[in-house]
Amino acid sequence: MSPAPPSTPPAGAPPVSVVGIGADGWAGLADASRNVLLDAEVLIGGPRQLDLLPPDCAGERVPWPSPLRPAVPGLLAAHSGKRVAVLASGDPMFYGIGRTLTELLGDQAPPRVLPHPSSVSYACARLGWPLEDTEVLTVVGRPVAGLGTALYDGRRLLVLSAGAATPAQVAAYLREQGYGPSRMRVLEQLGGEREELAEGTADAWDRPHGDPLNVIAVDCRRAPGAPRLGAVPGLPDEAYEHDGQLTKRHVRAATLGALAPAPGELLWDIGGGSGSIAVEWMRTHRSCGAVTVERDPLRAARISRNADRLGVPALRVVTGRAPGVLAGLPTPDAVFIGGGLTAPGLLETCWEALPSGGRLVANTVTLESEALLADWYRRHGGELVRLAVAHAVPVGGFTGWRQAMPVTQWSVVKSAETGEQR
Structure with missing residues (x-):
């Protein structure tokens, strides 16, 4: 019999x-909570948390090492059989160590969790904000650019801070995104004797660094003239940096509709161009992930810049030629092919990578690739459509229509029973 993992x-x-x-x-x-800490033989936590305990808590005090998560199984194994109490800030199950321990220990030995009011609960109480109407984000271990998907005029955000420098970083990002008029309030040491509040606007934020234990409240206000980005796919083409390799707005919206992203799903975006499909896939929900593949290094770098600017810095960009670079990538829930359809083996590789129930969507404007899609449609079914968009343009003193190149789109869902379409 195999030995139990060290975390069990x-x-x-x-x-x-x-x-x-x-x-x-x-x-x-x-x-x-006091009784658990008084009874513990081992007390594990951050130095700041351990220092809050009185001498009566006589258990061995063990500070968390860094990085934390990889060290947890070995640390628990080293104290196996003892009464272990782990300290967490506020509610351990809200962006806290409680989730990590629950995942590691599993259903066989779940931790006993005794929560305390979170900093979010304290902040909403101080601000008079209904918790259910307040969006909470964290920049602890994550880039500030991740706030971008939550920036909408009139929205209220609470940002869990990574330290004393975070308020200034958030203010700078808000200015860059055209949200300089936003009101910012920094709440420090919530619930403690040294609780303080500082406020101002992102445009005028010049306060020195304060206490590292802080939460940032943002009343989002868009500056006059700043681009307005909606919550659904089909962002303005001007929102992207591109060299012409861009799935245009109306076709992009139709493509995301066919891809049908759902929370927690992963997309492969083949032939990323400017990254617009992957970016807007990830903007639909913060738990959506995407890998975009682009053979041109300049375009790959441009995709990363677009992802940062539009609030999805976690977008993974792979530079190289498909299908070769697809080996070893995590299994996708959906695949979009926007370029390179005629590359030998590309469609076959993407089809094989999809699990049952996965979706594949491919767009093309060339006759050669259209013939290939027609053949796959004949063999596997799905839906084959042609998307045509015309724009009104001046014609002398009048107005006429200018037709964009039509796009042929094939979309299909792999059947759970046969591996074929449904």
Whole structure:
């Protein structure tokens, strides 16, 4: 029999307890949380959290190493069989260590979690904001550019800060995105004796760094003349940096409709161009992921810039030729092919990579690629459509229509029963 993984305590071992603690420290804890910490043989947490405990908590104090997550299994194994209490800021299950421990320990030995009010709950109470109407984002271990998908005029955001420098970074990003008039309030040491609030606008933010334990509240206000980006696919073409290799707005909206992104799904975007399909796939939900493949290094770099500007810095850009570079990529839920359709083996490789129920969408404007799609449509079914868009343009003193090149689109869903279409 294989030995149990190091993160799994032996049968009968006392469960790991996770105790949320706030800036008010020991005084703010409920009796149940105090009793767990007094009884623990091992106390694990950040140095700041451990310093909040009184001498009566006599367990061995173990600060978290860095990086944290890879060290957790070994740390728990080293103290297996002992009563272990892990300290967390606020609610351990809200962007906290509680999730990590739950995933590592599994259903057989789930941790006992004793939450404390989170910084978000404190902030909403101080601001008078309904929690259910407030969007919460984090820049802890993540780029500030990830805020971009939440910037809409009139929205309220709470940003979980990575440290004392974060408010200035958020203000700079808001200015860059055309949201300089946004009101910012920085709430420090929430719930503690040193609680403070600083406020201003992103345009005028010049405050020195304050306490590293802070949350940033943003009332989003778009500057006059700043681009307005909607919440659905089909952003203005002007939102992208491109060299002409761009799936145009109306075709892009139809393509995302056929791809049908859902939360947590992964897209392969083959022939990324400017990255517009992958970017707007990821903008539909913060849990959506995408890998875009582009053979031209200049275009690949441009895709990364577009992803940062439009709020999806986690977009993975792979530079190289498909299908060769597709080997080893994580299994996609959907594949979009916007270029290189006639490359030998490309369609076959993408089709094989898709699981049952996965979607494939391919666009083309050439007769050669259209013939290829017609053949795959004949063999596998799905839907074959031609998308035509015309724009009104001046014709002398009048107005007429200018037809864009029509786009042939094939979309198909792999059947769960046969691996064929449905």
